[in-house]
Amino acid sequence: MSGYVEAGYVIALGSLSAYAVSLVVRERAARSRLPQSRGAATGATSTARSGGTGDQA
Amino acid sequence: MSRLDATGDPVLTERDDDVTSGAVAFGETAPAASPPPRAATHASRASVREDVDDATTTEAGPADGGAAPSAVSPKAMARGSAPRAARSDRVVRAVGTAALVGVAVTVWLGLWVTPNAVDFGNLVRLLYIHPPLAWVMFIAYGVATFSSLLYLWPRTRHARFDRLAGASAEVGVVFTGLTLVTGSVWGRPTWGVWWTWDPLLTTTALLFVLYLGYLALRKVPGDRETVARRSAIAGLIAFLDVPIVFVSVSWWRSLHQAPTVDVANGHLYVHGSMAWTLALGFVSFTLVYVWLMVHRYRLAVLRDREDDEGLDAALAERWAEGTR
Numbered sequence: 577m578s579g580y581v582e583a584g585y586v587i588a589l590g591s592l593s594a595y596a597v598s599l600v601v602r603e604r605a606a607r608s609r610l611p612q613s614r615g616a617a618t619g620a621t622s623t624a625r626s627g628g629t630g631d632q633a
Numbered sequence: 634m635s636r637l638d639a640t641g642d643p644v645l646t647e648r649d650d651d652v653t654s655g656a657v658a659f660g661e662t663a664p665a666a667s668p669p670p671r672a673a674t675h676a677s678r679a680s681v682r683e684d685v686d687d688a689t690t691t692e693a694g695p696a697d698g699g700a701a702p703s704a705v706s707p708k709a710m711a712r713g714s715a716p717r718a719a720r721s722d723r724v725v726r727a728v729g730t731a732a733l734v735g736v737a738v739t740v741w742l743g744l745w746v747t748p749n750a751v752d753f754g755n756l757v758r759l760l761y762i763h764p765p766l767a768w769v770m771f772i773a774y775g776v777a778t779f780s781s782l783l784y785l786w787p788r789t790r791h792a793r794f795d796r797l798a799g800a801s802a803e804v805g806v807v808f809t810g811l812t813l814v815t816g817s818v819w820g821r822p823t824w825g826v827w828w829t830w831d832p833l834l835t836t837t838a839l840l841f842v843l844y845l846g847y848l849a850l851r852k853v854p855g856d857r858e859t860v861a862r863r864s865a866i867a868g869l870i871a872f873l874d875v876p877i878v879f880v881s882v883s884w885w886r887s888l889h890q891a892p893t894v895d896v897a898n899g900h901l902y903v904h905g906s907m908a909w910t911l912a913l914g915f916v917s918f919t920l921v922y923v924w925l926m927v928h929r930y931r932l933a934v935l936r937d938r939e940d941d942e943g944l945d946a947a948l949a950e951r952w953a954e955g956t957r
Contacts, residue, residue, distance in 0.1 A: 578754075578755045578756060578822065580756060580759070580818050580819070580821060580822050581744070581755060581756060581758045581759055583818055584759045584762065584763070584814075584815045584818040584819070585740060585743075585744065585758075585759075585762060587811070587814055587815065587818070588762050588766065588811050588814070588815055589736065589740070589762075591807070591810075591811055591814075592807070592811070592921060592925075595807050595925065596921075596924070596925060596928070599925065599928040599929055599932060600928060602932055603928055603931055603932045603935065606932060606935035606936055606939060607935055609939055610935065610938060610939060610942060611942060
């Protein structure tokens with residue numbers, strides 16, 4: 577395979593992965609900054625806090 | 634949505650209960666009572682409806698001298714929202730899993746299964762990611778523009794459309810950047826240069842800069858409603874370049890090849906396994922867009938709430954100082 581093809585795939589998929597991870601990290605950080613009383617009422621939130629997949633909010 | 638407290642001032646409650654956007658997954662509850670300073674401060678935002686689930690909103694409490702709190706307790710609110718939050722999370726996880734599998738299969742087919750092309754040789758493998766990235770770019774800006782229109786239209790004005798527009802534009806900028814980079818990687822071995830001022834490339838680069846400006850404009854401080862309105866107008870202006878990008882290949886026949894998928898004439902220039910792989914690429918990257926959008930939207934909701942919490946805390950502090 578050409579190096580250009582590999583480079584294109586690595587750049588595209590690597591950048592999308594990095595952006596996706598940054599979104600999940602920022603989302604969790606923002607949630608943790610909110611007062612506990614507002615976030616602790618839901619099962620979804622407690623699932624996320626107990627080590628969910630990152631899809632929970 | 635605004636309510637009136639005992640003094641007649643509008644009180645905005647901040648609960649966002651948009652199931653489709655994923656915001657319901659937060660399942661958070663409105664404050665038990667809104668102190669008067671908050672009501673006065675938020676009065677300028679009263680014309681913008683906020684996401685409120687009436688069933689879980691607590692009316693102005695005794696602290697306001699108003700009616701007693703609603704019969705809906707926080708525990709009942711939690712019971713109602715948790716199952717919906719769980720459903721929402723399951724859907725988002727399913728979309729994420731499907732996107733991941735789809736992209737993985739696209740890469741496998743694109744790099745190892747599909748044949749080389751007669752004209753482009755091995756470089757044709759970039760075809761399976763470059764057009765799908767561009768496709769998502771168009772979807773993202775389309776969603777951002779439609780949301781901006783809904784926000785500007787008085788009957789549909791709602792904070793969620795402003796968040797949707799901002800989220801979609803940001804995801805669109807990521808995809809535009811990747812479209813430009815993968816196009817450049819294609820151009821170097823094909824045309825001999827990393828960049829050329831081809832009409833399609835130039836208008837796409839302009840689109841990238843326009844939406845970067847849009848995102849920068851959203852960061853300019855101001856009242857939330859003002860920021861949302863000017864961002865929506867800027868979003869509509871930026872979108873003017875999108876149809877130009879779309880038709881530039883047909884308008885100006887230049888260095889960039891004709892579109893692989895000719896939507897206008899309904900013609901497909903790839904066949905067999907190459908066509909299926911390309912189609913899978915379109916579907917997979919669209920799912921990636923949906924997944925990214927949900928998370929970016931949730932982040933926007935959380936940040937808005939964070940701002941409101943900070944404002945509430947500051948106002949409560951001032952209110953306490955004033956009553957000592």
